[in-house]
Amino acid sequence: MREAARAMPTAALDYGDPRGNVALREVMAGYLRRVRAAAADPERIVICSGYAQGLGLALHALARTGVRTVAYEDPGSPATISSAASWAGLSAIPVPVDERGIDVQTLAATDARAVVMTPAHQWPTGVALAPERRLALIEWARSRDAVVIEDDYDAEFRYDREPVGALQGLAADRVISIGTVSKSLAPALRIGWMLCPPALTELIIEHKQLNDRGSPTLDQLALARMIESGRFDRHLRRMRTTYAARRKTLVAALAEHAPEVRVTGLAAGFHAVAHLHGPADEQDLIAAAHARSVGLYGMSTCRSSHATEPVQLILGFGNVRERAITAGITAVGGLLRGR
Ligand SMILES: Cc1ncc(COP(=O)(O)O)c(C=O)c1O
The missing domain is CATH 3.90.1150.10 (Aspartate Aminotransferase, domain 1)
Structure with missing residues (x-):
């Protein structure tokens, strides 16, 4: 672990980088590369207060870039996503999910330039987005100048299925991947992370700074230590x-x-x-x-x-x-x- 985290100098008690403590961002990047095959760069990780804050930051940043409509999976989390979208000034539209995941053709027929989804384990149907749909989705995002918000909420827990890597690992420029410890540790911790595409990183950091000036440092150092020690x-x-x-x-x-x-x-x-x-x-x-x-x-x-x-x-x-x-x-x- 970095010296900064182990010794916990008084600087750890000052306002930190709004992206989050560098020790956690570095440890997290290594963890997500190893476990989720994510293209994780500590410079473009933003530690946030769970998926809930991550979703809000992502939608506000997208609204600033001119996105007006965000799609979401149906069935899915209509209430959560519609409320978060309207808070960011966006309209939200449902797109059906079948046994291979979200219907990318129907998505492409909408005017959405963003979609919120759970590719590894769809909430609530439990399907994994099929390989050809993953590729079609990325193709859609590239051709539409759109962004996928990947909710990677329970990716650590799989039993008798081949691991499904994070979609972000296939298109780091088009996917905002959001993770959380709410399922792996406890929702009360309120710790999550965002892997941000280069074009949106500054905007997301700006919103995080405006929101709360950064997540609590001591909690971040504890999580960094837990991951790095192998206890996680x-x-x-x-x-x-x-x-x-x-x-x-x-x-x-x-x-x-x-x-x-x-x-x-x-x-x-x-x-x-x-x-x-x-x-x-x-x-x-x-x-x-x-x-x-x-x-x-x-x-x-x-x-x-x-x-x-x-x-x-x-x-x-x-x-x-x-x-x-x-x-x-x-x-x-x-x-x-x-x-
Ligand atoms: C679909 C989905 N994503 C993410 C989360 C985690 O949210 P948070 O990290 O804000 O606790 C939940 C919580 O139940 C959820 O149902």
């Missing part, structure tokens, strides 16, 4: 095993108590999508599960139309222990089967 990698290895066991428990419980229900999106992350058949009403199901003390989440909140059909439920298993997963699915198995 060890933690991720341990958590992968934990989440894989929870996922296995979920799959086994569903096979036993609701075998008709098709489950997708399990290759990575902390949630699966259950596809229900037959006459079922999303809101009735959620209310009935709630009455049995089980929290279920409907796909309707992720759809721009808020449509409740086809009926799909998002089953999170990240912060539920195995025994609770089994008990929960046992309790709602009949509901999922439509009985």
Whole structure:
């Protein structure tokens, strides 16, 4: 680790570089090159307060360059992205996602010059953007003078799928990649990072400076130390095993108590999508599960139309222990089967 971080001189208590502490930016660049195949340059990393701030900074910077419309994945995070876009003075439009990821042809037919997306593990369907779509997306960005905002939020957690590198590694001039420790460590830390394209770096730094003059230095030094010492990698290895066991428990419980229900999106992350058949009403199901003390989440909140059909439920298993997963699915198995 750089001397600056280890010895923590008093300079660490002064206002720092608005991009973030250089020790963390250097360690982070090495980590993202190694783990995400990202084209990470410490000079163009901006440490931010989670993905939430990163998205806001990216959209404000894009608005300053003349972008007027930003597209987002549907299903996805319509409420979050629409609010962040309107805060930056942009309009937001949904573009459908299918089993190969975002539909790039439909995207190209819009007037959007930016798109917010989750290429490695689409929220909430769990699909990875297919290789030909990755290339088509970059081609779209180049020909449209557009920018992709890559939300790399749960990229560390994959179980039985080949690693999918960050899109940013393929087109560092066209992609703003945003990472976060909210899934790998804890949301309360509020630490994230942005890999900025050269043409937008200064604008993003300017907005970060205006926003908060830089993220808290001591937290950054602690994270740098954790990554550099190897403890972050060890933690991720341990958590992968934990989440894989929870996922296995979920799959086994569903096979036993609701075998008709098709489950997708399990290759990575902390949630699966259950596809229900037959006459079922999303809101009735959620209310009935709630009455049995089980929290279920409907796909309707992720759809721009808020449509409740086809009926799909998002089953999170990240912060539920195995025994609770089994008990929960046992309790709602009949509901999922439509009985
Ligand atoms: C799709 C998506 N991206 C990113 C995040 C992380 O956001 P933040 O880093 O602001 O906590 C979340 C949090 O749940 C999320 O659902």
